[in-house]
Amino acid sequence: DAGVTQSPTHLIKTRGQQVTLRCSPKSGHDTVSWYQQALGQGPQFIFQYYEEEERQRGNFPDRFSGHQFPNYSSELNVNALLLGDSALYLCASSSMTGDNGYTFGSGTRLTVV
Amino acid sequence: QKEVEQNSGPLSVPEGAIASLNCTYSDRGSQSFFWYRQYSGKSPELIMFIYSNGDKEDGRFTAQLNKASQYVSLLIRDSQPSDSATYLCAVRYSGYALNFGKGTSLLVTP
Numbered sequence: 001d002a003g004v005t006q007s008p009t010h011l012i013k014t015r016g017q018q019v020t021l022r023c024s025p026k027s028g029h030d031t032v033s034w035y036q037q038a039l040g041q042g043p044q045f046i047f048q049y050y051e052e053e054e055r056q057r058g059n060f061p062d063r064f065s066g067h068q069f070p071n072y073s074s075e076l077n078v079n080a081l082l083l084g085d086s087a088l089y090l091c092a093s094s095s096m097t098g099d100n101g102y103t104f105g106s107g108t109r110l111t112v113v
Numbered sequence: 114q115k116e117v118e119q120n121s122g123p124l125s126v127p128e129g130a131i132a133s134l135n136c137t138y139s140d141r142g143s144q145s146f147f148w149y150r151q152y153s154g155k156s157p158e159l160i161m162f163i164y165s166n167g168d169k170e171d172g173r174f175t176a177q178l179n180k181a182s183q184y185v186s187l188l189i190r191d192s193q194p195s196d197s198a199t200y201l202c203a204v205r206y207s208g209y210a211l212n213f214g215k216g217t218s219l220l221v222t223p
Contacts, residue, residue, distance in 0.1 A: 033209070042117075042201055042213030043157065056208045090156055098209050101147055104156040 002027055004093050004105035012111045013081050021076040021108045025093030032074040033102060034066060035090040043090055049074050050096060078110075086112045115140045117204050119214035127222055132189040134217050136202030139183070146178060146185045147203040147211065150196075157201055160187070192221045 005024045013019050025032050031050045035043035045058035049068035068074045072093075078085055088109050092102035116139040126132045134148075145164050149157035163169045163176040163185065175188040185204075189196055199218050203211040 031209075033211075035211075040215070042203075042215050043211075045210040045212070048209050056210055058210060088156075092211075098205070099145070101159045101162050102211060103159065104149075107156045 004029075004091055004103050006089075006091050006105035006108050008108060009106070010109045010111075012113060015081055015083060015112055017081050018077065018079045019081060019110060021078075021089050021091075021110075022073065023076070023091030023093075023105060024073045025091075026103050029093035029095060029103070030072050031094045031096055031098065032068060032072065033092045033094070034074070034076045035092060035104075036060075037088040037090055037107075039087075046076070081112045083112050086110060115204070115206055115212055117202055117212050117214040119200075119202050119217045121215060122218040123220050124217055125220045125222060126192050128192060128194060130192050130221075132192045132196065132219055132221070134187040134189075134200050134202075134219065135184060136186065136204075136214055137184045138202075138204045138212075140204075140206050141180070141183065143180075143183075143204050143206050145205045146176070147205070148174075148176060148185075148187045149201040149203060149213075151199045151201055151216065153198075160200075189219075192219075194221050194223055197221050 033048040034046040037043040047057040091105040147162045148160045151157045177186045199216040201216045202214045
């Protein structure tokens, strides 16, 4: 039973560039959330996708956008990268309600130089 | 701003002892509560969740919830060196987002 898979594992980008991160949810899960975790901090909620629509968004600028595909996989796009966007980006999948918790992928470490 | 507060630690306990990790939250309307463990350089791993007041036990772990006092705690019995990690408390208010604390670093010494 495959867990949550994310790609790539690591990424180095230049300030001002754009990046796309990818996530495949755990088998049986249909909901995908994205979190940003800075060093020494807890994860911060970016947004959640269900039925191919963004159904909740955290306090992130619209440079952060996403998409969910019919097979429940998801992408996170970040435009006009800033140095402060350097972080671990975590994808979490769950059932529609999330009542049994969220399963996290191994994350993508993004470094903006 | 809905806050989730945790003591950053490090909390140091000897092997075999009980580790007690605490978390307070600001919104009385909070619905559900989660504890995650995160090893250095790894992603968070769900330990357990609790919705109702009282205790919930799962193996060596016990989660305790007191909604009146707005705190949730995690007890780890018979602590092992492999339990050394950062423990993240997450609170779900309305909607679907988890609000995380900054985590408590636990060190179990042999």
